[in-house]
Amino acid sequence: MGKATGFMEYDRQEESWIPEKERISNFQEFHKHPDENTRKCQAGRCMDCGVPMCQSAIELKGMVTGCPLHNLIPEWNDEINQEHYEHALSRLLKTSNFPEFTGRVCPALCEKACVLGSLDGNPVTIHDNELFLIEKAFENGWMTPKIPKIRSGKKVAVIGAGPAGLAVADQLNHRGHLVTVYEREDRIGGLLMYGIPNMKLDKKIVERRRKLMEEEGVVFQTGCDIGKDVDFAGLQKQYDAVILCCGAKKARTLNVAGSEECEDIYYAVDFLKSATKDLLRRQKDEWTISAKGRNVVIVGGGDTGNDCLGTCIRQGAKSVTQLEMMPKPPEKRTADNPWPEWPKVLKTDYGQLEAIQIFGADPRIYETTVKDLITEQGKLKAIRTVKVRFENRILKEIKGSEKEIKCDMMLIAAGFTGCEDYVAKACNVNVTKRGTVETAEGTYHTSVPGVFAAGDMRRGQSLVVWAIAEGRHCAAEADRYLMGYTPLT
Ligand SMILES: Cc1cc2nc3c(=O)[nH]c(=O)nc-3n(C[C@H](O)[C@H](O)[C@H](O)COP(=O)(O)OP(=O)(O)OC[C@H]3O[C@@H](n4cnc5c(N)ncnc54)[C@H](O)[C@@H]3O)c2cc1C
Ligand code: SF4
Structure with a gap:
């Protein structure tokens, strides 16, 4: 342990963010660059516990706490505290x-x-x-390409270049297999590129990783939609194994009359993707889908809704309201939600903090959903909302609670219901009731021999860290299939 008394001497100090009023003028990352001295002291707060729950990833009441990658957190915290940065990086x-x-x-x-x-x-x-360490490594030129010395002669196709596909490709390439990643978009990254907004993750960071992986031997074929541009059966003949990492982008629809036809209603990911595409090719301050001067209602109080909120504010929306069906969570853990369970507490994220600063109020309205659309000649003018409550797990409307809200743009951020139908169909794999690709219990093998699945496509809409963890485990199974054994974990 670097500093035995660190946890008593230093208070927790997070990296600060650029103040709300300043950061909303652009789409640049809002985290300030990590400061070395602060990080050194903060790493010294780690107590090197006998049972480090941080790296354990245990499931409690259906939710996981602890790092799904089992990152060796106490080890690298200790090395950071002692300024052994390169060793910390290797861990x-x-x-x-x-x-x-x-x-x-x-x-x-x-x-x-x-x-x-x-x-x-x-x-x-x-x-x-973690961010401090990896950025220090890139700045100091420690992240050099590690080109495999021996090639196995096996060829693997990965479909989808999101975090799951990238992790599979990285693992199998370093193992010596020849990996080609097929991606239907013009850039790699999946939701890292065309979902999570630039202010949270600068797209140059994704491109930096692409360059490194290409130098290490991974081949990326972008603009290549499997099932549309390329026949899946042809791929199976060409490769020794095929790994599906196509995400779970089938959006939950809004069950409101007229919502599918209304041209002022967009799905959150379409809006966010369009905003990032505009930013990346931008000459002028113009948006293909613009929130500028509009009264926006976002349906969904989660993280995707929050990203829409931050994007709308930066585009110059007149007002933004976020509707959430669930009740407002408590500020602090309740007695039936003790440590180390995932804390079910109120989270006010960057977009909501910005809205509070700009519009003077929290944009979230709880236990509320959309009942009707009010349109004039096809244009959205307002919506009628209604209060809702779960009674015996059934969502019930509260009579007489209807309200009208001005709205000329609506974004649906109500979650996802599984992978897109055409992909599963094209690959001929079985799909579960949850709309995800079926894999044999406890494995990543699909119903088709030699075809594997990982990430959101197998797990359902989740987190980047889970996509990477799934990618690593799936790579180990594919390697065992190809070679009869595997050193991968
Ligand atoms: C708006 C938004 C914000 C989010 N923010 C966070 C966050 O802050 N932190 C976090 O941890 N998680 C976040 N998530 C969740 C996280 O992004 C996903 O869990 C993660 O990206 C899943 O990785 P994946 O590789 O399985 O799928 P994806 O990232 O969805 O990548 C799948 C890729 O496959 C490609 N593809 C699909 N079909 C084909 C085909 N037929 N041929 C070729 N390519 C194909 C897609 O174009 C895509 O690039 C967010 C999700 C959304 C929607
Ligand atoms: S990947 Fe996430 S859970 Fe794991 S150590 Fe990093 S921040 Fe923590």
């Missing part, structure tokens, strides 16, 4: 393929399980320490 990279992504966007499942957090509610800043 981090042992379990994590892309800490520059998780260091920016991971909700830090590790911190929710940190033992220090159980004592005083101020866990070690694991997430910020």
Whole structure:
């Protein structure tokens, strides 16, 4: 342990964000660059617990706390505290393929399980320490291409270049297989590129990783839609194994009359993707789908809704309201939700904080949904909302609670219901009742021999860290299938 008394000497100090009023003028990342001295002290708060719950990833009441990658957190915290940065990096990279992504966007499942957090509610800043370390490594030129010395002669196709596909490709390439990643978009990254907004994850960070992986031998074929541009059976003949990592982008629809036809209603991911595409090719301040001057209602109070909120504010929306069906969570853990369970508490994220600063009020309205659309000549003018409540798990409307809200643009961020039908059909794989690709229990093997699945496509809409963890496990199984044994974990 670097500093035995660190947890008593130093208070928790997170990396600060650029103030709301300043950061909403652009789409640049809002986290400030990690400061070395602060991170060193913060890493010294790690107590090197006998049972480090942060790296355990245990499931409690259906939710996981602790790092799904089993990152060796106490080890690299200790090395950071002692300024042994290169050694700390080698320990981090042992379990994590892309800490520059998780260091920016991971909700830090590790911190929710940190033992220090159980004592005083101020866990070690694991997430910020991780980002500090990987960015220091890139800055110092330690992230050089590691080209495999021996090739196995086996060829693998990965379909989908989101975090799951990238993790599979990285693992199998380093194992010596020849990996080609097929991606239907013009850029790699999946939701890292065309979902999570630039202010949370700068797209240059994704491109930086692409360059490194290409130098290491991974081939990316972008603009290539399997099932539309390329025949799946042809791929199976060409490759020794095929791995499906196509995500779970089938959006939950809004069950409101006229919503499918109304041209002022968009799905959240379509809106966010369009905003990032505009930013990347931008000459002028113009948006293909614009919230500028509009009264926007976002249906869905979760993280995707929050990303829409931050994007609408930056585009100059007149007002933004976020509707959430569930009741407002408590500010603090309740007695039936003790540490180290995932804390079911109120989270006010960056977009909501910005809305509070700009519009003077929290944009979220709880236990409320859309009842009707009010349109004039096909244009959305307002919506009627209604209060709802779950009674015996059935959602019931509360009579007389209807209200009208001005709305000329609506974004649906109500979650996802599984992978897109055409992909599963084209690959001829079985699909579960949840709309995800079926794999044999406890494995990543689909119903088709030699075809594997990982990430959201198998797990359902989840988190970047889970996509990477699934990618790693799936790569190990595919390797065992190809070689008869595997050193991958
Ligand atoms: C708006 C939004 C914000 C989010 N923010 C966070 C966050 O802050 N932190 C976090 O941890 N998680 C976040 N998530 C969840 C996280 O992004 C996903 O869990 C993760 O990206 C899943 O990775 P994946 O590789 O399985 O799928 P995806 O990232 O969806 O990637 C799948 C890829 O497959 C490609 N593809 C699909 N079909 C084909 C085909 N037929 N041929 C070729 N290519 C194909 C797609 O174009 C895509 O690039 C967010 C999700 C959304 C929607
Ligand atoms: S990947 Fe997420 S859960 Fe794991 S150590 Fe990093 S921030 Fe924590």
